[in-house]
Amino acid sequence: MNALFIFPKDTILFGVPLGIANLAACVRQAGYGVKILDLRYEPETKLKQELSKHDYKLIGIYSSSEIANVTCAIAKEVQQLNPEAFLVVGGPHATLDPEFFLEKGVDVILKGESEHTIVELCQIINKVKDKKKEYSVLEKVKGIIWKKPTGEVITNPPQPYIEDLDSLPFPAYDLFPNLKESFRVNYTWTNLQPFTHVLTSRGCPYQCTFCQPVLFNMFGKTIRRMSAKRVFELLSWLKDEYKIKEVFFQDDLLFHYSWKNWLFEWQSLVKKNDLDIRWWGQSRANSSTKEMLEKAHSAGCYMVMVGCESGSQKILDYYNKQIKVQDIENMFATCKEVGLMTIAEIIFGAPIETTEDAQKTVELIKKIKPDNVFTTILTAYPGTYLYDKLKKDNVEFEKNFDKISRAVPTQKIQSLLTENQIHEFQTSIIQPNPSIKYILTRQYYRKTYTLKIKNLIEQKEFKKLGNLLLLTATDPAIIKMRPVYRKYRETNIMKAIGNLYRSIKTHA
Numbered sequence: 091m092n093a094l095f096i097f098p099k100d101t102i103l104f105g106v107p108l109g110i111a112n113l114a115a116c117v118r119q120a121g122y123g124v125k126i127l128d129l130r131y132e133p134e135t136k137l138k139q140e141l142s143k144h145d146y147k148l149i150g151i152y153s154s155s156e157i158a159n160v161t162c163a164i165a166k167e168v169q170q171l172n173p174e175a176f177l178v179v180g181g182p183h184a185t186l187d188p189e190f191f192l193e194k195g196v197d198v199i200l201k202g203e204s205e206h207t208i209v210e211l212c213q214i215i216n217k218v219k220d221k222k223k224e225y226s227v228l229e230k231v232k233g234i235i236w237k238k239p240t241g242e243v244i245t246n247p248p249q250p251y252i253e254d255l256d257s258l259p260f261p262a263y264d265l266f267p268n269l270k271e272s273f274r275v276n277y278t279w280t281n282l283q284p285f286t287h288v289l290t291s292r293g294c295p296y297q298c299t300f301c302q303p304v305l306f307n308m309f310g311k312t313i314r315r316m317s318a319k320r321v322f323e324l325l326s327w328l329k330d331e332y333k334i335k336e337v338f339f340q341d342d343l344l345f346h347y348s349w350k351n352w353l354f355e356w357q358s359l360v361k362k363n364d365l366d367i368r369w370w371g372q373s374r375a376n377s378s379t380k381e382m383l384e385k386a387h388s389a390g391c392y393m394v395m396v397g398c399e400s401g402s403q404k405i406l407d408y409y410n411k412q413i414k415v416q417d418i419e420n421m422f423a424t425c426k427e428v429g430l431m432t433i434a435e436i437i438f439g440a441p442i443e444t445t446e447d448a449q450k451t452v453e454l455i456k457k458i459k460p461d462n463v464f465t466t467i468l469t470a471y472p473g474t475y476l477y478d479k480l481k482k483d484n485v486e487f488e489k490n491f492d493k494i495s496r497a498v499p500t501q502k503i504q505s506l507l508t509e510n511q512i513h514e515f516q517t518s519i520i521q522p523n524p525s526i527k528y529i530l531t532r533q534y535y536r537k538t539y540t541l542k543i544k545n546l547i548e549q550k551e552f553k554k555l556g557n558l559l560l561l562t563a564t565d566p567a568i569i570k571m572r573p574v575y576r577k578y579r580e581t582n583i584m585k586a587i588g589n590l591y592r593s594i595k596t597h598a
């Protein structure tokens with residue numbers, strides 16, 4: 091039996107999608123054939139071409155809320171061209187709103203963590219000769235939601251969470267035909283290449299309103315982590331097999347007090363074996379000690395991305411961040427002492443956020459002096475406490491997934507700040523010298539960059555404008571990217587340049 095996993099065309103999710111990579115590895119380990127179609131890197135015709143082979147008994151598509159409609163469009167094509175295959179959808183949006191896909195004819199939804207579920211499903215449908223006649227076999231699979239031909243939606247008993255994450259095979263990076271492109275990620279303007287992501291833990295016990303209970307629904311309420319030894323093996327393998335020089339630990343919570351011993355063990359393994367790989371990840375402002383950060387630094391960690399969100403305590407409390415502004419200041423001071431670079435993650439646009447609150451964030455950034463800032467506009471994703479609260483309070487906000495655009499800012503909720511004010515605040519905190527390539531490939535930077543140009547034109551600061559444009563035109567990273575332009579004709583970079591050009595023409 092062969093399975094096909096499809097990752098939709100999507101311009102923000104760069105790098106290897108670990109969910110699908112993990113599922114493919116498990117299906118392969120269980121002895122089935124598996125192929126991955128990463129539509130981000132394939133020509134438009136590739137999907138039809140692949141489906142016309144009628145090679146697959148199971149066809150699975152990833153879905154987050156942002157691309158829920160894109161997933162549906164692919165699902166429609168699968169239904170038309172391969173009606174005999176079991177069409178399954180998984181990922182965050184499928185977990186949060188399974189009926190959204192079931193209504194559109196998807197056969198099966200896999201809820202949350204799916205490595206065990208997908209193997210169980212393959213084992214069952216491997217024996218099926220005619221999907222239509224043998225639909226009831228689905229009753230036997232834990233962790234799925236499906237629709238009987240009568241229209242009745244069935245939620246099977248849950249799949250237990252995987253206790254031992256070490257038992258999972260390494261992600262099937264090798265099944266991504268465009269691995270080279272995926273490893274050439276420019277996450278920050280500092281990262282070394284080849285670069286990739288790893289995920290060594292699952293879950294987060296905190297309850298920030300814009301994020302939870304999504305993670306609870308997907309990975310449960312307890313936090314789990316691979317052993318330090320297993321993570322060491324994973325990174326060594328990435329280094330030997332793919333010459334990876336830098337990894338991003340995309341764990342929700344890289345540092346947590348309960349993982350102190352883990353961190354110490356990991357550090358000693360790295361030191362003892364001289365593992366030469368640079369890494370970084372994201373963490374909270376109040377979940378680590380100086381000693382832990384020192385150990386991390388000496389084990390190759392060079393940067394920490396900290397979820398600060400705001401410099402106003404009122405806003406932090408609105409998000410239920412369970413941190414104090416002082417914790418943020420302490421975290422950045424400690425990182426500096428230890429020698430770690432920092433990224434501050436900032437959100438603007440809470441419905442109760444005033445210009446005074448936003449100004450406090452600007453002051454905070456001045457004080458903590460991060461090496462880099464990632465800034466977004468608050469988005470209420472379905473399935474979050476925030477979404478439910480806004481709905482209950484009758485606050486008007488965007489619920490159309492298509493408008494949850496491909497990059498930040500995403501879904502603009504009603505806020506006391508105007509969109510322009512938010513962009514001004516964003517502009518005032520982003521770093522003065524990020525690479526132009528970085529700016530152009532990120533929508534929020536593009537917006538602020540465009541705004542910067544507009545302001546310079548309005549203020550008749552033509553010299554400064556000239557310098558900025560010259561910098562854009564001569565940035566070595568941009569020049570180096572030209573062959574890539576051809577390949578990604580339709581992507582952000584070209585659109586960004588077009589938008590910039592139009593903006594200059596309009597305002598000049």
Ligand code: B12
Binds near residue numbers: 095302
């Ligand atoms: C790292 C990360 C990113 C990175 C991704 C880098 C990369 N190459 O993967 C970056 C920064 C690019 C990113 C961007 C965004 N992200 Co993000 N991200 C994450 C994070 C922290 C980890 C993702 C991950 O690797 N998980 C580990 C793997 C193993 O889990 P998984 O992908 O969910 O896969 C499992 C299941 O979902 C399922 N599954 C997955 N795919 C499939 C497919 C099939 C067919 C089946 C059956 C099952 C299945 O099985 C997998 C194995 O158990 C998650 C939170 C989290 N812990 O998951 C948020 C998360 C996925 N991101 C989220 C969001 C909102 C975004 C953005 C929209 C943010 C923004 N405003 O721009 C963008 C959009 C990206 C997109 N197009 O979807 C939300 C999604 C919520 C939602 N309702 O969709 C999450 C859940 C965070 C949260 N708590 O809200 N993100």
Ligand code: SF4
Binds near residue numbers: 294296297298302397
């Ligand atoms: S700490 Fe981070 S991962 Fe955990 S709930 Fe808050 S935002 Fe989500």
